[in-house]
Amino acid sequence: MRLDLADLQLFLCVVDAGSITQGAVRANLALASASERLRSIEAAVGVALLERRPRGVITTEAGDALAHHARLILRQQALLRGELRDFATGALGTLRLYANTSALTQFLPHRLAPWLAARPRLHVELKERTSAEIVRTIAAGLAEAGVVSDAIEADGLILQAIAKDHLALIVPATYRLAERTSIRFAEASDEPFVGLSPGSALQDHVDAHARDIGKTLNVRIRMKTFEGVCEMVAAGVGLAIVPQAIARRQQRRHGYRTLALADDWARRQLCLCYRDWEQLSAPMRSLLEHLGGVPCALK
Structure with missing residues (x-):
């Protein structure tokens, strides 16, 4: 038995409308196409799902079971789509941000708090490292971004000053x-x-x-x-x-x-450090913009 999400959606449209004609309209399908797909669904499961009557259709016992599970599947699919959208927009997931001691203790707490509070399903994992270690980690592709001192050499990476750190x-x-x-x-x-x-x-x-x-x-x-x-x-x-x-x-x-x-x-400044703005994940770009970063091409 192979039913796809479109099959389940059409079946529920017909069940909820009580009519193949009206169900086809709700599913944005021609009546002939909807009827053919319903016959294919019943052939795939090997049992009648709808009882055709002069004034419409009703579900059989097997049709009731399919409708129940179809609603569960489509509801889960909607939740999954929403969660993936949240990941893409930075509202869900775990970000790993590397920072030196000064950034962790005096800069990030008050700057990060409102951004994170507005994203209750997102987690941020802060990792304390020296600026030199952070640069090496980003250069090796093992981290997306960090907050470092401008006193460090960062060849091939972008540094954007965001705060004084003398x-x-x-x-x-x-x-x-x-x-x-x-x-x-x-x-x-x-x-x-x-x-x-x-x-x-x-x-x-x-x-x-x-x-x-x-x-x-x-x-x-x-x-x-x-x-x-x-x-x-x-x-x-x-x-x-x-x-x-x-x-x-x-x-x-x-x-x-x-x-x-x-x-x-x-006489230092705190800087955002990353390799390529376009290669950062959407959540990380959102965070860096909040911290004072702006999209910047490698010079």
């Missing part, structure tokens, strides 16, 4: 250079530091720049949150490097001092 050095109020307004990383690299937990993209970024100048930071303790880092610095445990926006937000509460980092690598 880094600052926070120091205890009693620190010998606390009255300065700016400092180079090398001037403070021999001091005790408070770091972020292992795996933090920002901490990996700072450690890499310490190695670039031949140093290994003396990290006395590692904290999971920026607030914990700020509390440790305020208590005099050590110095720390955090995003400037976070440093300013926490300074009044904790009473440490904030010094701008004069190094080029610390």
Whole structure:
């Protein structure tokens, strides 16, 4: 028995109308075509489905069973079509977005929240990586897009700036250079530091720049949150490097001092990173547009 969705739709049109003539009209078919298809359906199932009467048709017991299952099948088909449409428009599914520590903690939460709230059936999986790791992952075709620092080389990929992300050095109020307004990383690299937990993209970024100048930071303790880092610095445990926006937000509460980092690598911008706008999925394009991205051809 081979019945397609058009067969089921025609059969239900006839059943609901109580007439082959009116059922054909509802199915947008000529009467002769509808009658022939109904005969083919009955031949395929090997049993009479309709009882023809002078004033129309009624279903047989087998016809009742077919009508019941046809309604279930067509209802499921409509649900499937709707879900696939939701996937295509970004209302359903799971998006994987890679981001560095700063983007995850200070930029994405308030920007992502309204977009995601408007799509209750969509899931977003955020993955924290260093900017260098994100670029490599996208270049290898293992991810669609990410949020990275503009300090990274991204040959063959597109970077679109969406927010400032300067880094600052926070120091205890009693620190010998606390009255300065700016400092180079090398001037403070021999001091005790408070770091972020292992795996933090920002901490990996700072450690890499310490190695670039031949140093290994003396990290006395590692904290999971920026607030914990700020509390440790305020208590005099050590110095720390955090995003400037976070440093300013926490300074009044904790009473440490904030010094701008004069190094080029610390004057960053957050950027969307992707390979080709046209190759992004519709949900990802929608998300990136919301975050401030615009379609852009590879330069």
